[in-house]
Amino acid sequence: MKTDVFVIGGGAAGLAAAAKAAERGAHVVLAEPFGLGGRMLTHIECGVGGMTGPELAARLVSGMRASGRVRVLRTAVVRVSPDKTVETAGGDGSFVCTAGAVVLACGGRDVPLSGTGTPFPAGIDGIFTASEALTAHCLFGKRIGRRAVVIGAGGEGLTVARRLALEGTTVVGVTETASSPRASALSVRDCIDDLRIPLYLSARVLSVKGGDRVESVRVSSGSDEFILRCDAVVCAAGRLPDCSLYPFAEVCASGIPAVDSAFMTGSAGFFIAGGALHSCGSPGGTSLSDGSAAGRAAAAYALGGERIRASYSLTAGKGIGYVVPSRFAVGSEFRAAVRPSADIPSGYVIMRSPSGELLFRSNRTALCSGRETLICVPSEAACGDLIVSAEAI
Amino acid sequence: MKEIRCTACERGCLLLADSDLYEISVSGNGCERGREYALAECINPVRCATFNVRVAGGSRPVVSSKTARPVAVAKILPLSRMILRLEVQAPIAAGQTLFASLLGERIVATSSVEKEG
Amino acid sequence: MYDFLIIGGGVIGCALARELSRYNATVAVAEKENDVCALESRVPAAICAARSMGCGDPVAARYAALGEKMFRAYAVASDIPYIKTGCTLRFTPERARAVAADCGRYGIRFESRGACGTDGENPEEMFFPDAGMTDGCDAVYALRENAAAGGAEFIFGFSVSRCERSDGSLTAVASDGRRLTARRVINCAGSGGGPVARALGDFIYLRHAPVDMEVVRCDKPLGSPLFVGRDMLLPAENGCVAGTVGGCIPRSVPVAAGCRDAAARMAAAAGIDCSEPRACSVLRTFSDSMIFRPGNAEGVTHVLGAGVGGLTAAPAVAADYVRSAGLVRKNGAIPAVRRFPRIRELSAHERNALARMRADYAELVCAVPPVTFGEVREAVARGAKDAAGAARRLLRAGERGGVRFTEAVRRAAAERRV
Numbered sequence A: 001m002k003t004d005v006f007v008i009g010g011g012a013a014g015l016a017a018a019a020k021a022a023e024r025g026a027h028v029v030l031a032e033p034f035g036l037g038g039r040m041l042t043h044i045e046c047g048v049g050g051m052t053g054p055e056l057a058a059r060l061v062s063g064m065r066a067s068g069r070v071r072v073l074r075t076a077v078v079r080v081s082p083d084k085t086v087e088t089a090g091g092d093g094s095f096v097c098t099a100g101a102v103v104l105a106c107g108g109r110d111v112p113l114s115g116t117g118t119p120f121p122a123g124i125d126g127i128f129t130a131s132e133a134l135t136a137h138c139l140f141g142k143r144i145g146r147r148a149v150v151i152g153a154g155g156e157g158l159t160v161a162r163r164l165a166l167e168g169t170t171v172v173g174v175t176e177t178a179s180s181p182r183a184s185a186l187s188v189r190d191c192i193d194d195l196r197i198p199l200y201l202s203a204r205v206l207s208v209k210g211g212d213r214v215e216s217v218r219v220s221s222g223s224d225e226f227i228l229r230c231d232a233v234v235c236a237a238g239r240l241p242d243c244s245l246y247p248f249a250e251v252c253a254s255g256i257p258a259v260d261s262a263f264m265t266g267s268a269g270f271f272i273a274g275g276a277l278h279s280c281g282s283p284g285g286t287s288l289s290d291g292s293a294a295g296r297a298a299a300a301y302a303l304g305g306e307r308i309r310a311s312y313s314l315t316a317g318k319g320i321g322y323v324v325p326s327r328f329a330v331g332s333e334f335r336a337a338v339r340p341s342a343d344i345p346s347g348y349v350i351m352r353s354p355s356g357e358l359l360f361r362s363n364r365t366a367l368c369s370g371r372e373t374l375i376c377v378p379s380e381a382a383c384g385d386l387i388v389s390a391e392a393i
Numbered sequence B: 001m002k003e004i005r006c007t008a009c010e011r012g013c014l015l016l017a018d019s020d021l022y023e024i025s026v027s028g029n030g031c032e033r034g035r036e037y038a039l040a041e042c043i044n045p046v047r048c049a050t051f052n053v054r055v056a057g058g059s060r061p062v063v064s065s066k067t068a069r070p071v072a073v074a075k076i077l078p079l080s081r082m083i084l085r086l087e088v089q090a091p092i093a094a095g096q097t098l099f100a101s102l103l104g105e106r107i108v109a110t111s112s113v114e115k116e117g
Numbered sequence C: 001m002y003d004f005l006i007i008g009g010g011v012i013g014c015a016l017a018r019e020l021s022r023y024n025a026t027v028a029v030a031e032k033e034n035d036v037c038a039l040e041s042r043v044p045a046a047i048c049a050a051r052s053m054g055c056g057d058p059v060a061a062r063y064a065a066l067g068e069k070m071f072r073a074y075a076v077a078s079d080i081p082y083i084k085t086g087c088t089l090r091f092t093p094e095r096a097r098a099v100a101a102d103c104g105r106y107g108i109r110f111e112s113r114g115a116c117g118t119d120g121e122n123p124e125e126m127f128f129p130d131a132g133m134t135d136g137c138d139a140v141y142a143l144r145e146n147a148a149a150g151g152a153e154f155i156f157g158f159s160v161s162r163c164e165r166s167d168g169s170l171t172a173v174a175s176d177g178r179r180l181t182a183r184r185v186i187n188c189a190g191s192g193g194g195p196v197a198r199a200l201g202d203f204i205y206l207r208h209a210p211v212d213m214e215v216v217r218c219d220k221p222l223g224s225p226l227f228v229g230r231d232m233l234l235p236a237e238n239g240c241v242a243g244t245v246g247g248c249i250p251r252s253v254p255v256a257a258g259c260r261d262a263a264a265r266m267a268a269a270a271g272i273d274c275s276e277p278r279a280c281s282v283l284r285t286f287s288d289s290m291i292f293r294p295g296n297a298e299g300v301t302h303v304l305g306a307g308v309g310g311l312t313a314a315p316a317v318a319a320d321y322v323r324s325a326g327l328v329r330k331n332g333a334i335p336a337v338r339r340f341p342r343i344r345e346l347s348a349h350e351r352n353a354l355a356r357m358r359a360d361y362a363e364l365v366c367a368v369p370p371v372t373f374g375e376v377r378e379a380v381a382r383g384a385k386d387a388a389g390a391a392r393r394l395l396r397a398g399e400r401g402g403v404r405f406t407e408a409v410r411r412a413a414a415e416r417r418v
Helices: A012-023 A053-066 A130-138 A155-166 A185-193 A286-304 B032-043 B073-084 C011-020 C058-078 C093-106 C136-149 C190-199 C256-269 C307-325 C348-357 C373-381 C387-394 C402-417
Strands: A002-008 A028-031 A070-073 A076-080 A085-089 A096-104 A127-129 A147-151 A170-175 A203-210 A214-221 A224-229 A232-235 A270-272 A311-316 A320-324 A327-329 A334-340 A344-352 A358-361 A365-367 A373-377 A386-392 B002-005 B014-019 B024-027 B050-056 B062-067 B087-089 B097-102 B105-109 C002-007 C027-031 C044-047 C087-091 C111-115 C124-128 C132-135 C153-156 C160-166 C169-174 C179-187 C207-213 C226-228 C231-235 C280-286 C291-294 C300-304 C364-366
Touching: A002 A012, A002 A286, A012 A028, A012 A053, A012 A070, A012 A096, A012 A286, A085 C348, A096 A286, A127 A130, A130 A155, A130 A232, A130 B062, A130 C402, A147 A155, A155 A170, A155 A185, A155 A232, A155 B073, A170 A203, A170 A214, A170 A224, A185 B002, A214 A232, A270 A286, A311 A320, A320 A386, A327 A334, A334 A386, A344 A373, B002 B032, B014 B032, B024 B032, B050 B073, B050 B105, B073 B097, B073 B105, C002 C011, C002 C169, C011 C027, C011 C136, C011 C307, C027 C179, C044 C058, C044 C307, C058 C093, C058 C132, C058 C136, C058 C291, C058 C307, C093 C111, C093 C124, C132 C136, C136 C153, C136 C307, C136 C387, C160 C190, C179 C190, C190 C300, C300 C307, C364 C373, C364 C402, C373 C387, C373 C402, C387 C402
Parallel strands: A002 A028, A002 A096, A028 A070, A096 A270, A127 A232, A147 A170, A147 A232, A311 A386, B050 B087, C002 C027, C002 C179, C027 C153, C087 C226, C179 C300
Antiparallel strands: A076 A085, A085 A096, A203 A214, A214 A224, A311 A327, A320 A334, A334 A373, A344 A358, A344 A365, A344 A386, B002 B014, B014 B024, B050 B062, B062 B105, B097 B105, C044 C132, C087 C124, C111 C124, C160 C169, C169 C179, C207 C280, C226 C231, C291 C300
16 A cells, blocks of 8 residues: 555644645544544543534534545554554554554553552552543543542643542542642642642552552642551653654653654655644644644655755753744744743743853743743744753743 | 642643622732633632533443533532433434533534444 | 362363363362462463573473474463463573483573673573473463363362361361362362361472562563573563563553552562552462472372462373373363464454454453453353453453443353353
8 A cells, every 4th residue: 555644643743744744735544443533532521622522623623624634543553663564453454554654643541540659569450540530430430439639730630539529439539649749730720729639739549458459648748747548549740752653753851852843853755743743732732733833844855855955953942841842943933832940930941052141031921840831933043053041020 | 729730721820819898809810811810710610511421322331521611610520420320322422412401501423333233 | 979089270180170170080289269360460471491401400401392382282272362472581600500400301492692691690591492381371271171071070269278088088177168079189289288188188388488579671572581590570561571480570651550450460469569560579489399299198190399380280290190091082072172262362353253253252341451341251151260261361450340340240240150
């Protein structure tokens, strides 16, 4: 099988990439093993523009189908080789497809409880990640337990807490290691204030105890230690970008794959977008625009064999955890997603040249270490290597 | 005295709304939208609530749904408790009304479910 | 009444059951967990005799050497996945000399690669070309299925609390009152071997000692497993390292998460806080040396303390026991139970052919790694009792099945009950 653009993953980024690439005239194959829409299907809250996740997914899917050049395969991709051959398994069948360009939009992976360093007994039941809990409720209609503790008060943690509380599970508490919830004010209002779920800030989970099933969670907050009795623990400690399907991508020190402003990796013709690249916010936000840009660039590459232009680098400086993309083309404006390493209630994102000259300063924004901030860098600033830093006012 | 987190923009100012018999005074807001938001929150806080409703005879066991218009916050938990006990029949189209009046609110499906088989 | 009762369904127990099931004898295996290899880590296991060399334990060394030589044929006969990769070990200079001496005595080939200075110590690196790699869990499951096909019975949830003697036979009584009677009893209950031995009327002292888990960095891809002293590092597909029991949690990513998972789970099972991965110890139960001898009572044999090299020694131990028991082989050929196909290991063409034959091999229940409902059904049919058991058979260290996987296991188990 041959195609112009192969999109791996049918979530927000994948659907947007497929739609855009088809719009640009490329033949697209999209491989998605489960429902088209990815995390949008489990995020049933009212989000952007008053639309819930499934409604947004339905709109993206019909937009993608309208172009008529996208073939959707219900299958899982098992291997991607450097010569742009993609092998799939299961579902509609095992295909081997050669593509002109490959877009990896397979999403990120939740950090499991074992990744947070909290000790818990081996083989214990009742520990879930945030997306597992949401999938259980929204796709399988099953509850995960009667009393649950949610670890992590980011957007995802609060969404899970809300879903659990509305579906009959008592949420015993939401713990968060930072001193303020990392989620947007909207989420906090919807999830904590309205439903009166106990929120424990500056609280570290010391251990999870239980026999066959979780029985209690020991939390230390400041100088007290207390025990929350529960029969389910949901770990919403963040999401890691996961491009394990394409292990040849070079990865920066922070764990983010290195891409340029068109989302192309160092290897020509491979694009990474959405959750597979960086931690996007609620589904349907940044990943949509990432996917569109990647789809457009992939179509341009596959149809026209776009030459790689000279790239300058964008590195993370003081106060910044990571910055996406890590390279950009000279002289064109681009959008950068910046993740601060500490909370700054009111500050600027500053880009300097390596010699210290100030090239660009963003508007005053609130910087939160739990979220990415999007900055539009104008073309005048994109004239050389840049170092990004965050400074308080 | 009510503490409200403003959601008008991403700054999320912490507003303080104090009401006496004749007027509500708002402080801590960074802009006018915050003040209006605080007033709305004090008088009648509304949200658009979403639920998963059980489906009988469908290809999926639940369908996601939302209230057709924003509802008062106080109704959300009672609505959720009622919906947990109810069930709808497949097939369901997105946008279809699942319950015409539950505590006075219309519940609308946001995704579709085909008949089983 | 059974001819043989094997207490402990671990590596040695399953290997013995498989061997004995080929002879005219009735065999029962009593295991206290609800499945074999209940606490197994799912990281690759090395079949390397040299790990048991040079520590002054002639019994372990001899069986490990024999087992390593037998393993290739054994793996083919029982359909255990096995590749001969060779194995690299690093020892302290004194232990390296002892290992070299033992290898000469037991006929294990090795190449000395000289000193490789790391961080102040000066370990010696040795390469053993005849060693290989297998999957510990897969091996034990294959042995169990072959044993069951040959007529051995597996009884789970049976925790031996005491034994009764009558003329010519022994009865093991479980803590819940169930009884199993047999003419001969083999105690290979591993870390639970001490109490079982006491129930059988022997006193065997099993020493508990911490084995340090080191955090070791390995940057370049390795073609063969690499050992550091008693600890072990294994290469994964893209050249990074995995860890194992008494093993190392690598600092390098990726794949590290899976092995840190496995090591953390094993530490947690021993009740040890693993939040500080550098300074972490795992309690291992082992005797001063491997024990393979008859007990005080007639008909009782103890096989304990094979330790980390248990899988390597298993074929030799089983063959030795059967030889000493003087049994008659069953008539006719006993077909080996084939390992059921795993989607992730087949080529695209094979996958399509399989999907055409059985529709449930096309239904995906997990995308990364690709797992289909057909495999879940097979795993449940062959003894997985819950999602954890199915995960041990179908997934590797650190991989999570997710909610779809758990639901699929539940569906397959419900189908079986009906």
